[in-house]
Amino acid sequence: MAGVPVFGLIPKVPRRQTCPEEYVLQDPRSHFNQALMRAYAAFRLPRGAGTKVIMITSAAAGEGKTAFCVSFARSLALIGQRALVIDADFHRPRIAAAFAGRDTPHISDVVQGRVSLAAAVQVDARSGAHFLPAVPERSDPQLLLQSDSFGAMMRGVRETYGIVIIDTPPVMAAADAAAVSAFADATLFLVQWGDTPRSIVATALRFLHLCGTVIDGIILSQVDLRRQEQYDQAYDHKAAHWPSVSLPGAALESTSRTASGYADAEKASADSPER
Ligand SMILES: Nc1ncnc2c1ncn2[C@@H]1O[C@H](COP(=O)(O)OP(=O)(O)OP(=O)(O)O)[C@@H](O)[C@H]1O
Ligand SMILES: [Mg+2]
Numbered sequence: 001m002a003g004v005p006v007f008g009l010i011p012k013v014p015r016r017q018t019c020p021e022e023y024v025l026q027d028p029r030s031h032f033n034q035a036l037m038r039a040y041a042a043f044r045l046p047r048g049a050g051t052k053v054i055m056i057t058s059a060a061a062g063e064g065k066t067a068f069c070v071s072f073a074r075s076l077a078l079i080g081q082r083a084l085v086i087d088a089d090f091h092r093p094r095i096a097a098a099f100a101g102r103d104t105p106h107i108s109d110v111v112q113g114r115v116s117l118a119a120a121v122q123v124d125a126r127s128g129a130h131f132l133p134a135v136p137e138r139s140d141p142q143l144l145l146q147s148d149s150f151g152a153m154m155r156g157v158r159e160t161y162g163i164v165i166i167d168t169p170p171v172m173a174a175a176d177a178a179a180v181s182a183f184a185d186a187t188l189f190l191v192q193w194g195d196t197p198r199s200i201v202a203t204a205l206r207f208l209h210l211c212g213t214v215i216d217g218i219i220l221s222q223v224d225l226r227r228q229e230q231y232d233q234a235y236d237h238k239a240a241h242w243p244s245v246s247l248p249g250a251a252l253e254s255t256s257r258t259a260s261g262y263a264d265a266e267k268a269s270a271d272s273p274e275r
Contacts, residue, residue, distance in 0.1 A: 055183075
């Protein structure tokens with residue numbers, strides 16, 4: 001992964017405050033909002049306004065993908081961008097809940113022709129961001145994601161929106177992110193700072209590489225800015241490129257998260273005193 005740029009260090013919102021998707025609405029000048037804007041500039045400016053569709057994935061569950069997608073869309077909508085979040089996580093869809101919306105009609109209704117895109121998209125009254133929810137898919141989500149009608153829907157959203165953010169399941173749980181990335185202008189790989197083991201990140205990246213998915217940039221999520229600064233000072237690192245970004249090795253190795261999937265990740269979340 002040497003040379004893959006780090007597009008953003010997204011700070012950890014203190015638990016006593018609120019969840020990230022609420023926090024983003026509170027203070028447009030917070031470190032959190034500024035980090036989201038820097039991430040936006042980092043992937044958009046060099047590629048130009050044609051960079052509309054971005055996909056977010058990660059190696060493991062619970063790293064912060066959905067929180068990032070919703071916060072990112074809200075912060076962009078608040079500065080006047082026409083932003084849409086698409087929930088393409090058919091294993092653990094959470095976009096509707098994160099926006100406090102309904103989960104029907106949903107993306108499968110659109111792709112299977114039961115409702116129009118316009119009828120399925122909801123508007124977040126608090127930011128102006130739009131979102132398309134999902135529900136757990138009984139059949140193989142790959143069938144839906146590789147269908148002609150999914151492609152047609154994606155062409156439709158490109159016409160309508162200034163930025164489209166797609167939330168996907170973790171790579172260790174499903175191959176769906178690789179299928180979705182075919183429709184994205186930029187694929188961002190999120191890593192929970194100080195938590196996700198390097199071995200799991202490496203396995204997920206190898207899998208995406210085998211599928212032909214190019215990772216455009218890394219987003220480090222839930223960064224403890226004070227600790228990050230200490231690492232930078234101790235190792236004289238400049239957090240510019242993976243792996244030179246100062247991921248704390250000890251913390252990475254000591255995590256209880258494993259590659260075995262959602263159940264372990266959930267246990268890790270519940271056990272962790274920081275979360
Ligand atoms: N920047 C942040 N600061 C504090 N908490 C965060 C941050 N980002 C995410 N979280 C918290 O981490 C938990 C997991 O986040 P989220 O649901 O976004 O992960 P996910 O990667 O989408 O998980 P899954 O793979 O299960 O879909 C949530 O409780 C969320 O509020
Ligand atoms: Mg999620």
